[in-house]
Amino acid sequence: MILLTLYGPIISDFISLLWRACRVMELGVLAAALAVVLGLVVYALMTGVAPAPTSPRVASVMLDLIPPGIEGVVFELGSGWGNLAFPLARRLPRCTVRALEISPLPWLFSKVRHRVEPLTNLSIRRADFHPVALGDAALVVCYLFPAGMDTLKTKLEAELKPGAYVLSNTFSVPGWRPEAVRRADDLYATTVYLYRMPE
């Protein structure tokens, strides 16, 4: 009884402190989740495309389409969470894979992923790919959106060297004749296009 009288107020203070701490933490977690969602939405609106990752099945079809013996620089334009960048770097050890992503959260995630799997032939940069020169590319890989492919087409035609390859998930380059087209056996029967710049 004496103990309860002595410690009762302390215990009750402790419980109310704990309760308030939980509320503050809850609010913190909520605020962080909101910031993450907002960040993703803002960049999706800015670029016109959400950071939807390429599925392993589609990635495997894309990797299989890459011509053997390719060497040099590979660009991934809009590398998202790294779902293509890492398999590309693993599959092409003699190439330098340059992954460019503008949206901060997917970029940060892929940077952490790079710490965990430090592939030396992969660099991941937070950047808008539009001003990046593609002149030394042997292969350009992308998974964008129809209007984005229109804009990209002009850039590719102006900058890519003859013989360079372009590999696109889902969206074709308007007006170009693909060298190969494959369908993945996923739910959407996703189409993958491979192009080669005329020599």
Ligand SMILES: C[S@@+](CC[C@H](N)C(=O)[O-])C[C@H]1O[C@@H](n2cnc3c(N)ncnc32)[C@H](O)[C@@H]1O
């Ligand atoms: C559909 S996601 C594909 C992600 C990744 N390539 C994959 O296949 O898993 C398209 C990504 O392109 C990025 N993106 C769009 N426009 C961009 C730009 N101008 N510069 C850099 N990244 C861009 C988006 O933020 C998004 O993460």
